[in-house]
Amino acid sequence: MVKKKCNLYTLVHMEFYNQDIISAKQFDREKVEKFIKLAKKIEANKEKYSTLLKGKVMAALFFEPSTRTRLSFESAFSYLGGKVIGFSSAGSSSVKKGETLADTIRTVANYADIIVIRHSKEGAAKLAQQFSDVPIINAGNGSQEHPTQGLLDCLAIHDLKGTLDGLNVGLIGDLKYGRTVHSLAHLLSNFNSNLYFISPDLLQMQYRVKDSLRLKNNNFKETTQFKETLPLLDVIYMTRIQKERFGDLEEYDKVKNAFILTPKEMKLVKDDAIILHPLPRVNEISPEIDSDPRAKYFEQTYHGLMMRKALLASILLKEIE
Amino acid sequence: MVKKKCNLYTLVHMEFYNQDIISAKQFDREKVEKFIKLAKKIEANKEKYSTLLKGKVMAALFFEPSTRTRLSFESAFSYLGGKVIGFSSAGSSSVKKGETLADTIRTVANYADIIVIRHSKEGAAKLAQQFSDVPIINAGNGSQEHPTQGLLDCLAIHDLKGTLDGLNVGLIGDLKYGRTVHSLAHLLSNFNSNLYFISPDLLQMQYRVKDSLRLKNNNFKETTQFKETLPLLDVIYMTRIQKERFGDLEEYDKVKNAFILTPKEMKLVKDDAIILHPLPRVNEISPEIDSDPRAKYFEQTYHGLMMRKALLASILLKEIE
Amino acid sequence: MVKKKCNLYTLVHMEFYNQDIISAKQFDREKVEKFIKLAKKIEANKEKYSTLLKGKVMAALFFEPSTRTRLSFESAFSYLGGKVIGFSSAGSSSVKKGETLADTIRTVANYADIIVIRHSKEGAAKLAQQFSDVPIINAGNGSQEHPTQGLLDCLAIHDLKGTLDGLNVGLIGDLKYGRTVHSLAHLLSNFNSNLYFISPDLLQMQYRVKDSLRLKNNNFKETTQFKETLPLLDVIYMTRIQKERFGDLEEYDKVKNAFILTPKEMKLVKDDAIILHPLPRVNEISPEIDSDPRAKYFEQTYHGLMMRKALLASILLKEIE
Known part of the structure; x- marks a missing residue:
């Protein structure tokens, strides 16, 4: 039955x-x-x-x-x-x-x-x-x-950039607790794009994800330099520092305002780059950017x-x- | 897309x-x-x-x-x-x-x-x-x-009284915080009916609604006299004193028991009048009235x-x- | 209308x-x-x-x-x-x-x-x-x-045992507050099966259910002897001691661990008996039993x-x- x-x-x-x-x-x-x-x-x-x-x-x-x-x-x-x-x-x-x-x-x-x-x-x-x-x-x-989020992110990138190869893709923010970036990193490791993991020290990409990429001989760069890396990127994938993932709220307060995208940072971004975000956002992308033609996070939904x-x-x- | x-x-x-x-x-x-x-x-x-x-x-x-x-x-x-x-x-x-x-x-x-x-x-x-x-x-x-509530109220009145013109319509209770009466007043101002706004002083109809009606040269009467006005009305539209709209609970306690419809008040009501209410009600219409043929608030749903x-x-x- | x-x-x-x-x-x-x-x-x-x-x-x-x-x-x-x-x-x-x-x-x-x-x-x-x-x-x-639960229980028994007659059916656990056993007892009283009400003293089958069965000349046995009765049963209907039904939590603590089915008790159970449970269970059937072919409570859903x-x-x- x-x-x-x-x-x-x-x-x-x-x-x-x-x-x-x-x-x-x-x-x-x-x-x-x-x-x-x-x-x-x-x-x-x-x-x-x-x-x-x-x-x-x-x-x-x-x-x-x-x-x-x-x-x-x-x-x-x-x-x-x-x-x-x-x-x-x-x-x-x-x-x-x-x-x-x-x-x-x-x-x-x-x-x-x-x-x-x-x-x-x-x-x-x-x-x-x-x-x-x-x-x-x-x-x-x-x-x-969050594998279906990773797949929709791949669709968004492919739809908006025409390819998943040859891109500089930056995953930015909370790479430790952010489940969407884990899935997206795995998926993108199938393609010939360069991954940049950009986060504060406390929120670095999880070892198990990095180990998995290394096993596939996949290149990625890790950095804490947000502004310095922005000009290189074709895809800027922002994430929220998730309060609910922190046991220690002091730790949360330390990092929550790092890695914020405002009109000032947007000046550093390539003209044909796209900004994605799994949403919800809190303050990591300022609302003034919503009308920027590079902002694609609502289309992404x-x-x-x-x-x-x-x-x-x-x-x-x-x-x- | x-x-x-x-x-x-x-x-x-x-x-x-x-x-x-x-x-x-x-x-x-x-x-x-x-x-x-x-x-x-x-x-x-x-x-x-x-x-x-x-x-x-x-x-x-x-x-x-x-x-x-x-x-x-x-x-x-x-x-x-x-x-x-x-x-x-x-x-x-x-x-x-x-x-x-x-x-x-x-x-x-x-x-x-x-x-x-x-x-x-x-x-x-x-x-x-x-x-x-x-x-x-x-x-x-x-x-x-609450415009769709106002529209359904108009449908109820039209269905039950056959017209929206020439009626004495009383909006009763919380006319300050009650969103349904604001929408209903706007809609009825398109018709040739007389509006009676019946409420305690603290809960008078909002100025912006009254100003809007005055601009359309629409007649309405304001009164605190519930029982005295009841015999005039063809449509008696009761509303709940909404606790959740009060910042100050003392203010709530003062007015919550004014403007209650019991069998005693029903003796003052015309034989062919209809009683409406957007619901939920708490105590402003006593349950004994539910079986009165003039009670139409469930049909109204x-x-x-x-x-x-x-x-x-x-x-x-x-x-x- | x-x-x-x-x-x-x-x-x-x-x-x-x-x-x-x-x-x-x-x-x-x-x-x-x-x-x-x-x-x-x-x-x-x-x-x-x-x-x-x-x-x-x-x-x-x-x-x-x-x-x-x-x-x-x-x-x-x-x-x-x-x-x-x-x-x-x-x-x-x-x-x-x-x-x-x-x-x-x-x-x-x-x-x-x-x-x-x-x-x-x-x-x-x-x-x-x-x-x-x-x-x-x-x-x-x-x-x-919980009459629809009782009916599905009858369907489960009929589907798995081929009949609702001639069976020894044990209703076990919380027979006082458990609404499913009340409905099931009423339904089974239409058939020629023997009912065993097995519970701690504090959670005996409600009088109104028992009175109703007596009026129909229906036989049932009441006992607190769980292990002793198990070998007789063709249908073992376990229930949860429902914490939310107790006003007094001390009373709950006294009885919650009586009438638990573990692999040890399963040795006493007939080879062709079936174990049912309205679910959710907490600890009254130990998970080791889930793979026992006599355990039918998930099929029952x-x-x-x-x-x-x-x-x-x-x-x-x-x-x-």
Whole structure:
């Protein structure tokens, strides 16, 4: 009676039908390019694909607050003809009565065709994968990964710069706790672009990400020099210093105002560079920049809708004509 | 890629396709009548219109609690064939991480065909309008306006009394902080009815509403005499003294029990008068009155569903046959 | 304008079209069997029934937290082609402004074709029934009843054991505050199975349930001897000692660790017995048992989806072919 999914261990060698998306490391160059192509194809034929997921149900289990990720997943699924159940905070679920994540997942897997999960614990996505009979999409697990954000960022860069090769890409701000930059770094390591990790000392890129890039012989530079590096960059990927990731608020106060983009810094930026940000921002990009033609972070949210349509369709359908 | 909307400044001169609804002042006599007619037409042909908004997505962004407004908008959109995303409290959104309303709106405008917003700040609806690429409906901005409630109130009066002219209409209770009475007063000023603003001194109708009516040469009477005025009225529009609007709770305690409708007061009410209330009520209409045939406030909630269908359809479709 | 429902007093003699589900006592043997049959029929023809409730709207009003019940109702309604509105906690509704349940229900009845309600008060479901113009489904009222859970439990037992007769069924744990066991006991009293009520003294089965069974000449045994009774049972229905039902936490601490199923106790259990649990569990079934072939509590959640489809369809449609 219960739906069965394919063997997880064959995941990276297969197409994505009936598969989970847990980490950006599942995506090689070919797969990233395939999803970019599919996202653009669906966008160009919205009407045609508006009933693609008719009769399907997606469960969105958001244990942490979200605007963009949850709403764009729900919007994507709705525009493709499917329906959505779920919760936007754990407080209204049985978690409040002491239920474990494993039990919640085993249950919800019986009510939906796919589960999208965000959770504050790093191990949550893998645990969900282990206990679910339907595909799992990791929509953010603690400070570790946010693979669908990384994929939409790749789509945004490709759409706006025409390529993912030969670019100087700066990942800026909180590279330690920022899960989106971890996923994006993994994905970009498939391409011939130069990565600059620009952060205060306290928030350097995590070792496990750097080790993974080194294993792939991927070049990256680490620096604390924000202004000095800006003029080199084709893609400026800003991130928020996330208060909620700090145990020690004094540590937060020390670094929160470093690495801010104001009109002054924009003078150092190339004319054809693009500014991205996973959002929400607090003060790391000043609002005066929003009208600068290089500011693309709101357009980037639309790439989120496009990419999530492609991912959901690929997982739930054997073929998309 | 991003959907564009028409110039806002031409709003009041145009039909409502692709337009925002921010204030009741956008509606002249002809427009109010047109929407009443459309609401009744859709109601009479439910089956026919059940796929009118197929393929469309509405975002309901409720930063303040709501039962009637949110659920009737969601129900209206669903019955017309569309799908709904959104949140019912800001706590589960990125607002919790410090995101501004402008950024939230710019994002969500990329995920939906229309945005319905309720917010505690008066400026919220206009701000949303400014930053959205899709139409905005103001579902309550602080204590200023609630235009779709005013429109459904007009529908209720028209449906139950057969006209919006020649009536004595009493707006009663909290006319200072009550946003629904502000919108209703603006809408009724298009018709030849007599308005009675009946409230304690502390909660008199706001000057900006009264000034606006005076500019249109519209007659209204202000009084603190509740019982004395009751026998004159054809429409008795009660409102709740809203605790959450008071900074000073002592002030609240002083006025909360004035202007209560009990069976005793009902003896003073005309036989063919109707009692309306935007709800929720607390104690300003005693439950014994619910079975009085003049009590129409629950039927009025159904007019909410009818009017919101008409509004949503008019904004999202060029033509409705 | 308002939808009318049939006379409530004829409820138990009629089919369920346009009826409420408030108590398990509404279901005699024939009705339980009919719903089991219908649930299996819909399951066997998912595609055929995927548009059964097209154009319908369900309101899910959950005043208490829920995972399984809310999500399976929403999933069931969605898979049958309908749409869902509602809330998952009272905090985002007008209840926060002091609205009564009666007023909330009268309102929401105007926005939906059916209302599913969970509330902490025992009287809530009956009150909702009294004030609604559309059918009400009780999804848990305080510690009294949870009839749709009882029905899905019957489906699970029938599906897994092939019958509801001639079984030794043990209801174990919190039989005083556990609403699911009250409903299940009423339903099973229609069949020729032996009921064992196994609990600590403080949490004995409620008198009103026992009195009701006695009136039907139904046999049951009460005992505090958990291990001694286990070897007799064909169905082992475990329940959580619900902390939230206790006024006195000292009382809770005394009983919370009695009646726990671990691998040690499993050695006493028949080879062909089945372990059920309404979930969520805390520690009353140890996770090591999850992989035991007799553990059926996750499969049971799928029976919830099946049964709720059958109930929703029966209430909303005159005929199901």
